[in-house]
Every structure is written in C-alpha cells, then in structure tokens.
Amino acid sequence: MAERVYNFAAGPAALPLPALEEAREHFLVLPGAGASVMEISHRSKEFLAIIEQAQQNFRTLLNIPDNYRVLFLQGGASLQFIMAPMNFLQNSGKPADYVLTGSWGNKAMKEAKRVGNVRVAWEGKAEKYVRVPKQDELDLDPGAAYVHFTSNETIEGVEFFEEPDTGSVPLFCDASSDILSRPIDVSKYGILYAGAQKNVGPSGVAVVIISDEMLARVPENLPAMLDYKNMAENASLYNTPPTFTIYMVMLVTKWLIEEIGGLDKMYAINKEKAKMLYDVIDGSGGFYKGHSQVDCRSIMNVTFRLPSEELEAAFIKEAGANGLASLKGHRSVGGCRASIYNAVPVEGVKALSDFMKAFMSRNG
Numbered sequence: 429m430a431e432r433v434y435n436f437a438a439g440p441a442a443l444p445l446p447a448l449e450e451a452r453e454h455f456l457v458l459p460g461a462g463a464s465v466m467e468i469s470h471r472s473k474e475f476l477a478i479i480e481q482a483q484q485n486f487r488t489l490l491n492i493p494d495n496y497r498v499l500f501l502q503g504g505a506s507l508q509f510i511m512a513p514m515n516f517l518q519n520s521g522k523p524a525d526y527v528l529t530g531s532w533g534n535k536a537m538k539e540a541k542r543v544g545n546v547r548v549a550w551e552g553k554a555e556k557y558v559r560v561p562k563q564d565e566l567d568l569d570p571g572a573a574y575v576h577f578t579s580n581e582t583i584e585g586v587e588f589f590e591e592p593d594t595g596s597v598p599l600f601c602d603a604s605s606d607i608l609s610r611p612i613d614v615s616k617y618g619i620l621y622a623g624a625q626k627n628v629g630p631s632g633v634a635v636v637i638i639s640d641e642m643l644a645r646v647p648e649n650l651p652a653m654l655d656y657k658n659m660a661e662n663a664s665l666y667n668t669p670p671t672f673t674i675y676m677v678m679l680v681t682k683w684l685i686e687e688i689g690g691l692d693k694m695y696a697i698n699k700e701k702a703k704m705l706y707d708v709i710d711g712s713g714g715f716y717k718g719h720s721q722v723d724c725r726s727i728m729n730v731t732f733r734l735p736s737e738e739l740e741a742a743f744i745k746e747a748g749a750n751g752l753a754s755l756k757g758h759r760s761v762g763g764c765r766a767s768i769y770n771a772v773p774v775e776g777v778k779a780l781s782d783f784m785k786a787f788m789s790r791n792g
C-alpha cells in the first residue's frame with residue numbers, strides 16, 4: 429500500500445487512523461447486517477444503532493444537556509448559513525447580530541441578509557481579521573433574534589476561547605473547524621453547528637446541536653428539509669441521510685472517547701501541538717510571521733507567512749516532498765496554513781516543526 433503522509437489539509441481533513449481501520453475491517457460486512465453499512469436501509473436496526481450511538485457520543489463528549497437535540501443534516505455548514513435565518517430571522521420582526529472575525533462569518537451573514545435584517549455587531553476587517561473582539565467592543569442589540577459568531581475562522585486562523593456574552597439573546601455558532609477540539613458549555617448556545625469534514629468525519633453532514641427552546645420557536649410552513657423541528661421530530665431520518673458519513677462520525681467520536689479519553693485530554697494534546705508550531709514561529713526572528721494576534725491564534729489552523737511568496741512556494745513544495753502535505757494557505761489570503769485538527773498526530777506536528785526549523789536555517 430502507498431504510504432500515508434502527515435496531512436495538514438483544511439477540510440476534508442485527516443481522520444483518525446483507528447476509525448479508518450475499523451471502517452476498513454467492516455467495509456464489506458457490517459457485523460450482524462450481512463452487507464456493508466452503505467447497502468442497508470437507513471431505517472434498519474443496525475443503522476439506527478449507529479446514528480443513535482453517534483448522537484450519544486456527542487452527548488458524552490460535549491456533556492450536552494437533556495434539553496438539546498443532536499441532528500445530522502445535509503448541505504454542510506453552508507446550508508446552515510441560510511437554514512438558521514429561515515427558521516429564526518425571517519418574519520421575526522427582529523434583526524440578527526453578526527460578529528465578523530473572518531471569511532466564514534461574512535458568508536454566513538450574506539445568506540442571512542437574503543431573508544432578514546442583519547446588523548454587524550463587530551467587524552475585524554480593517555485590521556485584516558487578526559483577532560476576536562473583546563466583550564465591551566460588541567455592539568449588540570438586546571432585541572436581536574440571535575447573535576451569530578464563528579468560533580474558529582478556518583481561513584485566517586483566528587479563534588474565540590470564550591463565547592461572547594449575549595445575555596438573553598440566543599447565541600448561534602458556526603463551530604465547523606473547532607468543534608470537539610476542547611470542552612465547551614453547550615448550555616450557552618441556542619444553536620451550535622459544524623460541517624463534519626474538519627474535525628468530526630468525512631464530508632456529507634453538518635452536526636447541529638439545538639436547544640428545545642429554539643425548536644419551539646420554529647415557524648410553521650417552512651420547506652420540510654429546512655425545518656429544524658421536522659428534522660428533530662424525525663431524528664434526522666426525515667429522508668435518507670448520508671449513512672456512510674454518519675457511520676464514520678460514529679467511529680471518530682468513539683475514538684475520541686475510547687482512545688483519547690475525552691475532550692479535556694484532546695484539548696491538552698491540541699494545545700501541545702499548536703505550541704510546537706507557534707514556538708517555531710515566535711522563535712524565528714521574523715522569518716515566519718503568524719497571521720493572528722497571539723491571544724486569539726487558532727489551535728486548529730496555524731496561519732503564517734514567509735519573507736516572500738517564492739519562499740512560501742518552495743516551503744510548501746519541499747514540505748510536500750517530505751511527507752508533510754497540504755500546507756498552502758487558502759487561495760483568498762495566500763501564505764501557509766497548517767491545519768492540525770484532532771486527527772493530526774503529535775508526531776506529524778513534531779515533524780512539521782522540525783522541517784520548519786531546517787527550512788529556515790537553509791533559507792534564513
């Protein structure tokens with residue numbers, strides 16, 4: 429078999445080897461089912477056990493209160509950008525507040541504008557999205573339908589380590605690139621959603637964690653596939669869900685529980701990995717320049733520049749030749765980005781930090 433590289437892709441991204449191995453072992457026959465998980469009914473008892481286990485794993489990992497549902501919906505995080513406003517902004521007679529710390533928050537806001545009145549509660553664009561706001565910088569409307577923020581801006585590498593305090597206004601969060609990277613207090617959120625393909629599994633579903641209180645506010649007559657209440661009442665099985673993706677999500681979350689030992693442990697590992705790279709950047713005398721302000725730099729997406737675009741291109745190419753893959757920054761911002769999600773092992777990050785030091789001493 430061809431060798432697996434250390435994969436720093438931003439998404440779809442690295443998956444934990446034990447989850448892939450278990451899927452491979454049961455690829456042809458899911459035990460008890462007589463066929464592959466892809467070949468059985470989404471209403472079979474074997475698949476129902478898988479989707480229920482996946483939900484239960486989220487509950488265990490994030491300590492999700494009983495008055496929240498865990499849904500697996502299609503359309504990725506991008507569909508949540510419009511689904512949430514269609515359920516809670518459209519015809520509400522209220523505005524929605526958006527906190528903009530990078531590219532994805534802007535995309536979310538753009539969709540919301542199609543169906544309602546949107547306010548910018550804070551915007552980091554003039555500073556080139558290098559940080560998150562302090563609480564007293566937020567211009568929040570106490571009468572807003574909700575406040576939306578992006579806990580980790582995947583492209584810029586800017587992360588919130590504490591949620592904005594929105595008082596009694598429901599807090600909505602796009603946590604696509606940092607969900608399950610550390611413990612959070614789910615009770616602070618009205619909706620927390622994430623495309624699976626960064627930290628949770630393969631592409632194909634968005635995980636949506638939503639409170640019963642929000643579900644009770646869903647208006648009548650929304651299109652069935654865009655109606656959170658309909659999806660919750662049908663336990664994410666209103667139509668045929670992406671069964672293989674959900675199976676993989678179950679295996680990835682099982683790995684987090686059984687092999688990593690939960691999110692406190694995962695967080696400690698993630699901080700250790702991020703520190704290895706930021707230490708090289710900080711100690712490089714300016715050869716590597718981190719994008720974000722130190723107190724908001726992401727522990728999932730480490731974004732940095734080199735002294736020239738030529739050196740950046742050489743860095744990415746040489747790293748690739750050394751089994752360190754997908755370090756190119758997003759096309760909209762350039763530079764380099766190492767996505768070090770849960771599944772990227774410490775040894776992979778160590779190999780990258782060693783490579784960064786060696787590259788600098790050859791080119792610095």
Ligand SMILES: *Cc1c(COP(=O)(O)O)cnc(C)c1O
Pocket residue numbers: 439503504505506507532578580581582602603604605623624626
């Ligand atoms: C990747 C990403 C998205 C888009 O997710 P899709 O599942 O492709 O729609 C949205 N928000 C954030 C923060 C992301 O990282």
